[in-house]
Amino acid sequence: MNVKYLLPFIEAAYEVLQAEVKCKMQRGELLLEKSHYVTNDLTVIVSMVGDIEGTVFYSMNNKTAMFISSAILGEQLEEMNSIAQSGVAELGNVITGRASVKLSSAGFNSNISPPTLLMGKGAVISTLDYTRLIVPLTGEPGEIIIHLALREGTHKGLSTPNISVPVAPLKK
Helix, strand or coil, X not given: CXXXXXXXXXXXXXXXXXXXXXXXXXECCCEEECCCEECCCEEEEEEEEECEEEXXXXXXXXXXXXXXXXXXXXXCCCCCCHHHHHHXXXXXXXXHHHHHHHHHHCCCCEEECCCEEEECCCXXXXXXXXXXXXXXXXXXXXXXXXXEEEEECCCCCCCCCCCCCCCCCCCC
């Protein structure tokens, strides 16, 4: 994985966590891993396609996820219900979206998928031949580990074509 993709994600994570959760985070030691990814209690998954493609994982335990969701929603949440899940998923979505804007400014245009939230510790996800750059962030909420499994896209200039689909009239 190209390390030049790293800085936009770190900057975006710092900005979003400061704005939404009102906390500062410290970056830990960066690691490179080629093996499969094993989930923590909650993992937000966002895919990227275009000039940069791959998957970004935001991994955290339940306590960190509850802290973040409570801060984002402005109320103390007691359980990881659908509202709390939405808050955590949105965090990953906003960080990845902001990072993709920063990458676009550097000439790398990519689109992101809606976030997927995987709940449960111990699931194994293969990133196939993508090496993951692991970025641990620690602070008041706890630890958020960002896993970047990204590379230069094989579909440079990917765009969505205009496709018209004929629709049959409804029968009454």
